[in-house]
Amino acid sequence: MKVKLFHSIVLACLISWVGQNAQAEPELPKSVGESSNPSENQDAGEGPVYYEIKKEGHNETAVPEGVSGFKKFLGRTTVGGYFDVEFDNDGGVNNASSFDAHRFVLGVSSQLNNWLSINSEIELEHGGDGTITNGDHVALEQAFFDATVRDWLTFRGGVVLIPMGRVNILHDANLLDFTTRPLPDLLIIPSTWSETGVGVHGFHNFANNMAFNYELYVTNGLASPNGDGNVLGNGGNRGLRNGFRSDNNNDKAISGRLGFSPMTGLELGASAYTTDLASNGAGDERMTILGGDLRYQSPSWEFGNTIVGPVELEGEVYKTFVDTNGVTGQFGYYAQLNFHWFPGPFRKVIPDGTFTNMVRFNYVDTNTAGASTDERKRLEIGMNFRPIEPFVIKAEYQMNFGSETAANNNDRIIASAAIAF
Amino acid sequence: MKKCFWISLVCVIFFTAQAAWAQKIYLTPTDALKLMFKNSSTVSEAKQVMTPELRQKLEKENRIPFPKNTYMFYVGKSGEKIDGYALIDEEIGKVEPITFVTLISPEGIIEQVEIMVYRESHGGEVAQSRFLNQFRGKTLVGDLRLNQGIRSITGATLSAKALVTGARRALILWQTFYGK
Numbered sequence: 001m002k003v004k005l006f007h008s009i010v011l012a013c014l015i016s017w018v019g020q021n022a023q024a025e026p027e028l029p030k031s032v033g034e035s036s037n038p039s040e041n042q043d044a045g046e047g048p049v050y051y052e053i054k055k056e057g058h059n060e061t062a063v064p065e066g067v068s069g070f071k072k073f074l075g076r077t078t079v080g081g082y083f084d085v086e087f088d089n090d091g092g093v094n095n096a097s098s099f100d101a102h103r104f105v106l107g108v109s110s111q112l113n114n115w116l117s118i119n120s121e122i123e124l125e126h127g128g129d130g131t132i133t134n135g136d137h138v139a140l141e142q143a144f145f146d147a148t149v150r151d152w153l154t155f156r157g158g159v160v161l162i163p164m165g166r167v168n169i170l171h172d173a174n175l176l177d178f179t180t181r182p183l184p185d186l187l188i189i190p191s192t193w194s195e196t197g198v199g200v201h202g203f204h205n206f207a208n209n210m211a212f213n214y215e216l217y218v219t220n221g222l223a224s225p226n227g228d229g230n231v232l233g234n235g236g237n238r239g240l241r242n243g244f245r246s247d248n249n250n251d252k253a254i255s256g257r258l259g260f261s262p263m264t265g266l267e268l269g270a271s272a273y274t275t276d277l278a279s280n281g282a283g284d285e286r287m288t289i290l291g292g293d294l295r296y297q298s299p300s301w302e303f304g305n306t307i308v309g310p311v312e313l314e315g316e317v318y319k320t321f322v323d324t325n326g327v328t329g330q331f332g333y334y335a336q337l338n339f340h341w342f343p344g345p346f347r348k349v350i351p352d353g354t355f356t357n358m359v360r361f362n363y364v365d366t367n368t369a370g371a372s373t374d375e376r377k378r379l380e381i382g383m384n385f386r387p388i389e390p391f392v393i394k395a396e397y398q399m400n401f402g403s404e405t406a407a408n409n410n411d412r413i414i415a416s417a418a419i420a421f
Numbered sequence: 422m423k424k425c426f427w428i429s430l431v432c433v434i435f436f437t438a439q440a441a442w443a444q445k446i447y448l449t450p451t452d453a454l455k456l457m458f459k460n461s462s463t464v465s466e467a468k469q470v471m472t473p474e475l476r477q478k479l480e481k482e483n484r485i486p487f488p489k490n491t492y493m494f495y496v497g498k499s500g501e502k503i504d505g506y507a508l509i510d511e512e513i514g515k516v517e518p519i520t521f522v523t524l525i526s527p528e529g530i531i532e533q534v535e536i537m538v539y540r541e542s543h544g545g546e547v548a549q550s551r552f553l554n555q556f557r558g559k560t561l562v563g564d565l566r567l568n569q570g571i572r573s574i575t576g577a578t579l580s581a582k583a584l585v586t587g588a589r590r591a592l593i594l595w596q597t598f599y600g601k
Binding site: 078080107109111114117119151166170172175203205209211264265295297299300301302309310340351352389390420421 | 444445446484515516517540541542543549550551554555566568569570572573575576578579582
């Protein structure tokens with residue numbers, strides 16, 4: 001087995017090497033406007049008048065002629081992703097203090113031409129050995145094609161992220177300031193939440209600096225694990241995520257988000273999702289989630305060499321309407337304030353560094369008709385440091401309260417490091 | 422057997438993708454210059470040489486890189502009157518270079534910035550006019566800084582930062598070679 005594996009890797013590397021070197025074609029220069037002839041670099045001053053730039057040796061095409069189809073395919077493909085490792089200590093109430101290789105996400109993208117692209121993310125969570133329901137898994141997080149007709153009309157199909165709020169879409173660990181996601185985005189919006197389906201999205205910028213964007217999808221939908229439409233009480237909706245293979249009924253889910261930005265730095269969003277949780281033959285157990293989100297980012301200021309700001313205010317609110325055994329609704333929201341800054345003396349050593357101080361309040365009630373055990377409140381304070389934008393080191397203290405379930409009220413100290421590549 | 426296949430596939434993609442360009446072309450050089458100088462009667466090249474001494478001086482003063490040996494300015498004219506200066510340049514976003522053009526007026530003010538080729542898989546929102554319009558009217562002495570005069574875009578911070586750096590470099594080069 002090991003010998004086979006070794007041979008496979010050697011063969012793959014060989015194919016890759018041949019793919020890159022078999023053709024003597026010059027690669028598309030990523031540097032336009034610089035002479036490739038060193039002797040020409042000695043001549044300064046104004047040159048001939050012309051409009052035909054191509055004659056002067058600039059490439060007008062994306063891929064040089066003569067490159068094989070196989071290499072063109074590979075050449076259009078990029079690989080990236082992100083990884084985060086976390087430390088969690090809740091005093092030993094729920095778990096021992098522990099390091100956790102929480103997420104390793106590998107993304108493969110390809111721009112086939114100017115209007116067609118594919119994008120995918122494969123996630124290994126907690127090392128990736130198990131199933132999606134117990135947390136340890138290897139799974140597609142998203143995999144879709146985009147076919148763009150106009151800026152305001154792009155067709156998308158595949159495994160798509162459900163456009164409820166901002167966190168489910170912009171969920172990369174290196175983009176988030178706190179290690180943990182907001183409570184409503186764990187218990188009401190089961191992020192990372194993706195489903196199989198098709199839809200459209202787009203944007204439009206108005207001349208007066210206003211803009212709007214939208215996403216609208218038809219997907220398989222959430223499904224009750226028991227087929228009877230029950231949601232999961234104080235466990236929230238995480239267990240309702242269906243696989244990507246098939247729907248549990250003939251009733252498709254519809255989801256959408258409309259974002260509106262009246263000025264640069266401010267965006268307001270409204271989102272909605274509706275589906276039938278029950279399997280075919282078990283009646284109609286409709287769940288509808290309505291959401292609103294806001295994000296404001298101030299400018300930053302420079303005092304001496306110290307950067308103060310930007311200050312960011314963000315929040316989301318969700319209301320669920322559902323009528324199943326024992327659960328009639330859910331409600332949750334969070335509000336978060338981020339303050340970015342970096343002192344002048346530090347900038348001399350780390351020119352692109354940023355410190356961020358954060359505070360966030362979360363409230364979730366996963367059964368508004370039920371007992372208060374379904375309520376949870378969380379206040380978080382934290383700080384992170386980004387020496388460069390793709391790498392962040394985070395530390396936070398979590399105060400949990402408001403629940404009659406003692407384990408939910410335990411405070412936690414959490415630290416993590418996340419990097420995008 | 423299945424495992425071998427998947428590992429092989431990942432290896433092929435990984436090793437070949439290092440030299441990849443998943444690019445979206447918005448403007449060819451010809452189209453970019455036609456857009457920048459739509460009212461000019463002629464456009465001519467003006468190659469400016471970056472000597473090691475000049476590079477060292479500019480990098481020390483401005484703390485941004487000047488990696489090329491020459492910078493090609495394109496000068497648009499109507500008769501004898503100079504309409505503006507365009508510089509086609511690149512700056513790394515996350516891992517791939519973004520090719521863009523900056524149009525500078527004879528007074529040293531940015532008139533327009535346009536993306537020509539975008540190669541990253543994420544962050545393409547910087548090509549939207551709403552983001553690029555923020556560069557109009559910026560000068561070297563103003564607030565041409567990310568999150569000051571130019572608001573960033575969530576999820577596209579690195580690309581936004583790259584364009585701010587690139588636009589600053591264009592202004593510094595213009596100031597060096599054409600400023601008074």
